[in-house]
Amino acid sequence: MEISNLFSHLKLPQVKFNRINLPKLDLSSINLSKMPKLKIGSSTAKLPIVQGGMGVGISLSNLAASVAEAGGIGVIAANSIGMLDPEYYAKNKDANSILLRREIRRAREKTDGIIGVNIMVAVDDFQDLLDVAIEEKADMVFLGAGLPIKGIPVERLRAADVKVVPIVSSGRAASLIFRSWARSYGDIPDGVVVEGPMAGGHLGFKPEQLDDPDFKLEILIPDVVEAVKPFMSQFSRNIPVIAAGGIFSGSDIHKFYRLGASGVQMGSRFVATEECDADVRFKEAYVACKKEDIGIIKSPVGMPGRAITGQFLKDAAAGKIKVKCAWKCLKSCDLKVSGYCISLALDNARKGILEQGFAFCGSNAYRIKKIVAVKSLLGELKSQYLLAEKRGIRSLWNEYEAALDNLFSIKSEHALILRNNLITMRDEYGKNFESKAALLREEYDRLAEKLVPLKLDYQKAASKANLLKDEISALFERQPVIKRFNRLKAF
Ligand SMILES: Cc1cc2nc3c(=O)[nH]c(=O)nc-3n(C[C@H](O)[C@H](O)[C@H](O)COP(=O)(O)O)c2cc1C
Known part of the structure; x- marks a missing residue:
């Protein structure tokens, strides 16, 4: 069998890493002085x-x-x-x-x-x-x-x-x-x-x-x-x-x-x-x-x-x-x-x-x-609301960052398997196909399969990060002094 034919079965599983634009958050610039009207x-x-x-x-x-x-x-x-x-x-x-x-x-x-x-x-x-x-x-x-x-x-x-x-x-x-x-x-x-x-x-x-x-x-x-x-x-x-x-x-x-x-x-x-x-x-x-x-x-x-x-x-x-x-x-x-x-x-x-x-x-x-007095009750409600808003933004932001960390690690794991293992194995497979072909092919398939759930994990994590991003954007929209998405950073 031609080596090139063998390779034709060994398509490397690809993952499409969608770019996620990150809003840059500066908590100190959030002016929480007003409740929404x-x-x-x-x-x-x-x-x-x-x-x-x-x-x-x-x-x-x-x-x-x-x-x-x-x-x-x-x-x-x-x-x-x-x-x-x-x-x-x-x-x-x-x-x-x-x-x-x-x-x-x-x-x-x-x-x-x-x-x-x-x-x-x-x-x-x-x-x-x-x-x-x-x-x-x-x-x-x-x-x-x-x-x-x-x-x-x-x-x-x-x-x-x-x-x-x-x-x-x-x-x-x-x-x-x-x-x-x-x-x-x-x-x-x-x-x-x-x-x-x-x-x-x-x-x-x-x-x-x-x-x-x-x-x-x-x-x-x-x-x-x-x-x-x-x-x-x-x-x-x-x-x-x-x-x-x-x-x-x-x-x-x-x-x-x-x-x-x-x-x-x-x-x-x-x-x-x-x-x-x-x-x-x-x-x-x-x-x-x-x-x-x-x-x-x-x-x-x-x-x-x-x-x-x-x-x-x-x-x-x-x-x-x-x-x-x-x-x-x-x-x-x-x-x-x-x-x-x-x-x-x-x-x-x-x-x-x-x-x-x-x-x-x-x-x-x-x-x-x-x-x-009514004024003091409303004042108390307002400060509690604003505190909750600030805490909400902070915890949402922390959650968002955790989701991004997760995305990074999935992406790196994918890259690691792809580069360090699959590519080397494919090369080795090409060199030794007569003796070790069956064994290597098995190992290769096993690793390739691991990429499938990884890809799903990535997609899930990406959509969670996107949802969080939307929520953060919505919160930002309610902040009159914040310029939404000060700068966009590419992932
Ligand atoms: C003393 C009292 C009288 C109320 N009378 C009315 C009323 O006449 N008509 C009405 O639609 N709701 C009435 N409510 C309901 C309030 O308008 C309000 O919706 C309700 O109190 C909200 O729940 P909270 O007391 O836990 O804030 C009354 C509530 C209280 C406590």
Whole structure:
């Protein structure tokens, strides 16, 4: 046999080493002085933080204006707001519209910042409250406890530039709302709050879903981000997804940002602020509560709710509460089943009469240790966020460098096998083919085979490095002072 024929079977396995362009990172040049802004339609908040609407009477003009003034989005809770009026039982639901108007105006007098209104879809005077928000040109409305699909006055909302942000607890609910809007109104909402099972207040989950890992906020956020994507491209608009429920620190905010959220909504932390509109005894109940004091209640709204549990709820369950109903504010409320009026119980709690009511709170409320000013809370969240961002970049960078080291070593191993072994063996094979051919051929094949998984390893490692590189680039894009990819270095 011709030696050249023999060689024709011995094609050296080749690996294509794709070039990877490396961003050059200089951590000292990263200016971490700002959190990302939150843009909802025509409104842009300096901080990506929405203060969740908290009824009854917990977030009114004072809290909302303080948050808005400090750069976040302040939200007035509309449901049963009329209870602030001692004549509520005489005025019935008209009191809600009157007081909501008053609170929006008061907030406007205090700040030019962004003011929203939270309205529960399930309340009987939903349309009246929405009308007030439109007439008073609130910057946005957050619509929860039900799906805001039917009878939404989209044209009037648009004319008054009132943005609409539904509150959902799944990608499915978000799809349903966006699809229905697109079909019925040829329009879509401006953002979406995703409230997970760790939130305070009413929860859009079945009791058994609350501790189910499949319903964690970390799972829900990417789910909702995916659900709104097709509508973003259909309407060429950005739809910010806002994470809510159990968010406590700036590093929590950072975590949800990394998962695709554009901002967060927080409730409990804003309760324990000097500016919160509730009585100081309500706030102190937060500071005093322990983890085991926080429990799940069955609300007359027909949903579970999270609250600081106490004697009142035990008495209500035992049917010991005298029930007084003003005008059946909740469509779904059945007093015989609920055993108490939730609006009255929440209003009593707001006034600090906790023996005759209860305080809604998020799962992390027990971690709150003191009542602080809104500005200092936001300052704390901001520094924690920025620290997490810096740490995130550093650890991502370390991971990236480790991935590159791995690539280098795979590449060198490949080169070593190829040059030092295969090529010499092939030459030796040529020289000694008569005597040692079979043995050498076996050895050669064995080594050549080793290159196949090596090549796969390399490809995997290369794609991991590329992914990390993309992530780093995305982080860099959020850094205003950093020039992305200062210099490109070829690998
Ligand atoms: C005291 C209290 C009252 C609330 N009232 C309402 C409400 O009226 N409407 C609503 O949509 N959400 C309400 N929420 C939910 C908040 O807006 C927010 O989404 C939630 O508190 C986020 O969870 P966190 O408390 O763990 O931050 C309430 C929450 C609390 C703690």
